[in-house]
Amino acid sequence: MTFVRACIFNLYFFMLTLVMGIAALPIRAFVPSCALSYAQAWTRLTIRGLRLICGIRIVVSGREHLPDGPCLLACQHQSAFDTLVWMNLVERPTYVMKSELTRIPLVGPMLLLTGMIPVERTGGAKALRALLAATDQAREDHRQIIIFPEGTRMPPGEIGKLHPGIAAMAAHSGLPVIPVATDSGQHWGRNAFIKHPGTIHIVLGAPLSCTTKRAQILPAIVTAWETLSRENGLPLLAPAVDNPVGNSATTPAKP
Numbered sequence: 001m002t003f004v005r006a007c008i009f010n011l012y013f014f015m016l017t018l019v020m021g022i023a024a025l026p027i028r029a030f031v032p033s034c035a036l037s038y039a040q041a042w043t044r045l046t047i048r049g050l051r052l053i054c055g056i057r058i059v060v061s062g063r064e065h066l067p068d069g070p071c072l073l074a075c076q077h078q079s080a081f082d083t084l085v086w087m088n089l090v091e092r093p094t095y096v097m098k099s100e101l102t103r104i105p106l107v108g109p110m111l112l113l114t115g116m117i118p119v120e121r122t123g124g125a126k127a128l129r130a131l132l133a134a135t136d137q138a139r140e141d142h143r144q145i146i147i148f149p150e151g152t153r154m155p156p157g158e159i160g161k162l163h164p165g166i167a168a169m170a171a172h173s174g175l176p177v178i179p180v181a182t183d184s185g186q187h188w189g190r191n192a193f194i195k196h197p198g199t200i201h202i203v204l205g206a207p208l209s210c211t212t213k214r215a216q217i218l219p220a221i222v223t224a225w226e227t228l229s230r231e232n233g234l235p236l237l238a239p240a241v242d243n244p245v246g247n248s249a250t251t252p253a254k255p
Helices: 002-023 025-030 032-054 099-103 107-113 124-140 165-173 214-231
Strands: 056-061 071-075 093-098 117-119 144-147 177-182 198-204
Touching: 002 025, 002 032, 002 107, 025 032, 025 107, 032 056, 032 107, 071 165, 093 099, 099 107, 099 117, 117 124, 124 165, 144 165, 165 214, 177 214
Parallel strands: 056 198, 071 144, 071 177, 093 117, 093 144
Antiparallel strands: 177 198
């Protein structure tokens, strides 16, 4: 039954994306200001389908830690689910994402119109400057910036090497950094066709106290993730590499 549900959901997701992608063409041409709300409708329908078809519920705790204005959400990344759910958890989301996504037919142009932040992961110092400029713009637009410091999806219970982009963004902008732990990979794994029924937990922690000294931010994120996982019954974390904090914070970012 789980396999059948996964087949139905994947068909639903494909058809929904195709239909809404085509229907977005007049929005792109005539009312681009509606792009974000349209994209939020798409993700809302996707998450609803995940619940009704695959039996996956979502429980979010720690919302009280979200500030009223812009912030940086330092999220664990275990699943494609993570790239969808924040569209409807905060009012004005913007994701830091790899620039290749903007080249997806139908979807890519909408990502740009919604104000997402594409980054060339091999762009070095030039990419870092562009990232900081986009952070300034997002702060002025009162956006909540979602970034996955590990840069790739990791299995539940593992921490990947954190890249220093978020440290540069926090130190540059002065925005609060909210750590976020999850167990999404237990139900929607990396590149997994099967979606397992159950409850995905998303836990927001208190803003980090150190957001001005770049060298302290990445270790603080790791510590916060470990604490949130332990206190909320999520899979306990262990480094997937010798140094989970990654490169020096002075190294050009590879978000």
